[in-house]
Amino acid sequence: MSFPIHIVDDEHDIREAVSLLLESMQYQVYAHASGNDFLNHCQPTDLGLVLLDIRMPEVSGLRVQDIMIQQGYIQPIIFMSGHADIPVAVETVKKGALDFLEKPFKDLDLFACIERGFEKISSQARELGDRAALEHNLAKLTAREQEVMMAIAEGLPNKLIARKFDISPRTIEIHRARVFQKMEVENAQQLIRALMRFDKFTPSSQSHL
Structure with missing residues (x-):
């Protein structure tokens, strides 16, 4: 099962390259030039996966992760980072991110992360469905x-x-x-x-x- 993938990166070339790659594999892709753009577009309970750049102006990827945690966003995060950001990326995983990819990353590594993300989303979907069924029965x-x-x-x-x-x-x-x-x-x-x-x-x- 496939779910929406949100690419959040301030660099246009990276957004375009990753978007084209994923769209060529028939993924549903949304590209966002900033963390605020993503947060304004995506609701906390929307099913989907987030490819999130660590270093962005105004709102960094780290800040976006903090906001998502505070507001109860359920989307798994895969961070995209430069070599110098690897220690920071490791910390993001400790805070709940699914994984991180060091730029430039290989297509197969990206696809592997996405499949792990989709497995987690499928579990979330079942959980949300079971909760909705319980609420329906209680009503x-x-x-x-x-x-x-x-x-x-x-x-x-x-x-x-x-x-x-x-x-x-x-x-x-x-x-x-x-x-x-x-x-x-x-x-x-x-x-x-x-x-x-x-x-x-x-x-x-x-x-x-």
Whole structure:
């Protein structure tokens, strides 16, 4: 699967050369002459890969990385650097960049980095899809079903849940079945894993799990 590739470099010749190379391989390419241009064009949750030059006027690649981290951008970054910038590039990887390429880089090295980036983006896409599915399922629950769901997640048996909400155990059984159906799980363990995966539930010290 292919994703958009953003080339961020203030040098026109480099942008053109890399763009032409990638477009010849049928990649979808966006070229940006500055970090601000990229940040204005790309939203934090857009799927894509960023080829980012370290040294640029006004907003450096390092600053762009910091902004992306602060604002929750999910796009993997591959830094492009000159020989003198290698120690700095290593630090960018420690801060979360996928990799760095020393200019001038070989086509095969670039393609290898891109494929690793696409593997990471595919994982991000699955994660975003799973989160969206969970949010969709949660939105289907009534207020009472949400309360019952959290009680189930805390490990409370039906009788205690019924007592907590002052309703019959039979009604709790009905709510429980509806919660499992709407949340697309078969049991409490699957429900808890789904909720905890996206920080929708944290067991309390009084949890009956």
